[in-house]
Amino acid sequence: MTTTPEIETLMLTCGRDARRAFQALGKFSSGARNGGLMAAADAIQNDQAQILEANAADLEAAREKGLSAAMLDRLALDADRLRGISDGLRSIAALPDTLGVVSDEWERPNGLLIQRVRVPLGVIGIIYESRPNVTVDAAGLCLKSGNAVILRGGSESLRSNRALHEAFVSGLESAGLPGGAVQLVPTTDREAVGFLLSSMGDYVDVIVPRGGRSLVERVKQDARVPVIGHLDGICHIYVHSQADQDKAVDIAVNAKMRRTGICGAAETILVDRQIADTALPAIVNALTEKDCEVRGDKDVCHRCPNAVPATDADWSTEYLDAIVSIRVVDGLDAAIEHIETYGSGHTESIVTEDQEAADRFLADVDSAIVLHNASTQFADGGEFGMGAEIGIATGRIHARGPVGAEQLTSYKYVVRGSGQIRP
């Protein structure tokens, strides 16, 4: 892909400014960074009128373009949502500091004292769709860990993002922090994204895509810098032969239906043949009562007239909707094999009262999060106690599972000697 010189200049300036601000940030204490986050939260509330006006313009343009009601809802801000966004920043400021923590420490026989100390990642590029709240959440989490950030949101939310960004930066600067630490890509030109992914390795340490599968795939394909992201959340519940069937029903319904659009929502339920006759009707009835469509294999349809037949494609589909696929399996090994074959390595849960079976499942299922007797909807940084998250990583490099402030750090080795030379 070619890039026009204008875009290149814009983007390189953006990258250099972010890098410089990142270096400047190193001089500030965590208290100062938290003060900056609080000031940004205040600024967003103070600038409410301008932000809502910009958002109204985005919404009007989006309606003219014929965006779906769901998309419009994601894009829309109001006073309540803005307060939620500001409160989110304040709760990030209140999180314990992750920088400077000595995560490991040991002494060598020659007297060298080695410490592994947590440091920021550097400059983080965030590419996201048209949710203006991500502009603030992501910037807040990056700053919390001492990183600079380059934000590139969906073009539908450009006016809203600009207004939020302006408020955020003015808040930072009023607290004495470098406003350049939060950069908003200054153009909606698609070339700019390509350039950010492919040609800014000198300035950007990692890219985090936040959005649907096509966005993440594109980022992974084009990026020449490391990417932390996830593609699919095809999460499974396995109801083991020794399951407490009441728990199984509660967990299955919650994992599928609490919110169907999040990546931790269950998409497939595996039911052990030994308890299929009783567990299956209970689970299927509970789900259909909640207006969930059940697609089952032969063993399911045979027992549950309210299920429709599943096709092979169902086992690898992330519905993100009130649809679930259900299959009968012959024991723990068959369940694990199904998950290995069709899962996306995100989150899986076993329901059982048999501790040994649970331990085997937790050890052998190779997913970012494995649970015993709990809903897959707990796959969330907030629920894990991380305070906030920038997403869930399904890759195995650097971060896996919820990506919070700690996962946005690197480390360095600090070695203290008394004149040691290497023999």
Place this chain on the structure above:
Amino acid sequence: MTTTPEIETLMLTCGRDARRAFQALGKFSSGARNGGLMAAADAIQNDQAQILEANAADLEAAREKGLSAAMLDRLALDADRLRGISDGLRSIAALPDTLGVVSDEWERPNGLLIQRVRVPLGVIGIIYESRPNVTVDAAGLCLKSGNAVILRGGSESLRSNRALHEAFVSGLESAGLPGGAVQLVPTTDREAVGFLLSSMGDYVDVIVPRGGRSLVERVKQDARVPVIGHLDGICHIYVHSQADQDKAVDIAVNAKMRRTGICGAAETILVDRQIADTALPAIVNALTEKDCEVRGDKDVCHRCPNAVPATDADWSTEYLDAIVSIRVVDGLDAAIEHIETYGSGHTESIVTEDQEAADRFLADVDSAIVLHNASTQFADGGEFGMGAEIGIATGRIHARGPVGAEQLTSYKYVVRGSGQIRP
């Protein structure tokens, strides 16, 4: 780049076999994996005759191609070196196990117990030059952490690598482990590397390049999977105004001259102006006595007739040779600024008796390894007590500094509940 169908088939088979072996490896205990490493060490010693014969053929072909003496030396094996290689495997087997370690654990108010548990990375691709020992070291370290590995060495060492690989696999299999966990790319066709880097993301989790700058750059440019590697080791010694000058001389000479060809060798020495009159001649004389060429700025050349003038390019050059650049700086901030401008983020050391200055340097210099009163040549996994290393990472993602067995792991979250559903 296009790839012929033959190469694609070869490489996809290799990737699938590695992935399958990785999954099979999960069933083996660390004791079993260590047993496999010991058996591989034995097999390499038992197959000494075939390995040395293959190496002799490589050496002959390399001589005909006119390879340098240094390259031939890297390629050459003999009984002693083979014993060293086997002993290296045995010492990897003796390292403590890194898998299954619970690195963090906490309970949520709702009773969920969350553990972060160390798991293997997956399938690791190693691309290296013509040092046959890397074939065994890298495979050993990967297996230690439960990973499968795809090895691609330099074409000059192909026969040696094949013989070593065959011995390694036969050792693994004799101990009951899946031989497929160690794959050697079955062709020297350069297309195969391109395909490995660009099109095997379904099978390969991370690529580790081991070699010179051009190899690493090519890998970083072409890879569509994460890369752990380092480009340059432009390491600095800063002799502070409060340095013990005897320590400064010893550390400078050791950091530069102990071995000049390793990435932790110092390339630039910064001397504080306050002690330049005494420290400079002492350091420069000690280095020139060891036949090190000294390239200095005006302040150095003025004080030391045995120094030659440095050019601007010297400050960003990794000599990997008996050459050093020396510059006079005005205090700690100027030293840090020089390192920020010209350093490669690898390893830097301050020599001083002033604890406050040391602490500032250790905190503010943003390199993988920062030392106080110690030689930069300690930048090594063995010297850090990691037992063995696969290289030194200067990136900030996943691993930074020496990459040992622990750095070749990922983690997963194990969550134990009693029927919790998310409100």
